Ligand SMILES: [Zn+2]
């Protein structure tokens with residue numbers, strides 16, 4: 001048997017190995033669009049992961065390598081795959097374009113809208129110290145605002161979980177009183193706010 005294209009000895013499906021690999025595709029990749037929150041930002045690793053997750057192949061892929069060149073909101077992406085097609089090893093490279101689109105994630109929409117689920121109330125003679133500790137214990141992204149009052153500080157926190165964690169850590173040294181209030185009702189959903197008075 002000879003290769004129907006070049007006449008060399010045929011090895012696979014009436015083709016020699018070279019001609020077979022030339023006509024067979026190892027993988028497919030299309031241009032992509034990626035939406036990300038401009039306030040959270042995006043890392044190169046995340047772009048690579050997004051691209052690599054969308055590489056399609058019916059063959060065995062052994063390795064995927066992605067190189068990025070970012071110009072403005074365009075990412076010129078080079079994908080190199082190694083693998084096997086019907087047992088024959090092949091390395092293939094494709095270039096695609098990834099367009100980055102900015103949006104604002106749910107968390108940031110809430111943060112900018114002043115949304116909060118919990119309040120830590122720093123009170124008593126050590127209110128300053130308590131407030132400083134809360135600042136350290138709560139991730140910066142979850143800290144909505146700090147209000148200064150005569151009796152102390154009201155620290156608004158976006159997530160109950162973050163507030164709960166901070167309160168738990170402070171419970172080692174301070175007295176904590178937890179209450180909750182119905183803050184809003186939207187589309188039948190009730191939002192209860194947690195209050196932690198700490199002194
Ligand atoms: Zn051939």
Ligand SMILES: [Zn+2]
Nearest residue numbers: 037040105108
């Ligand atoms: Zn965000």
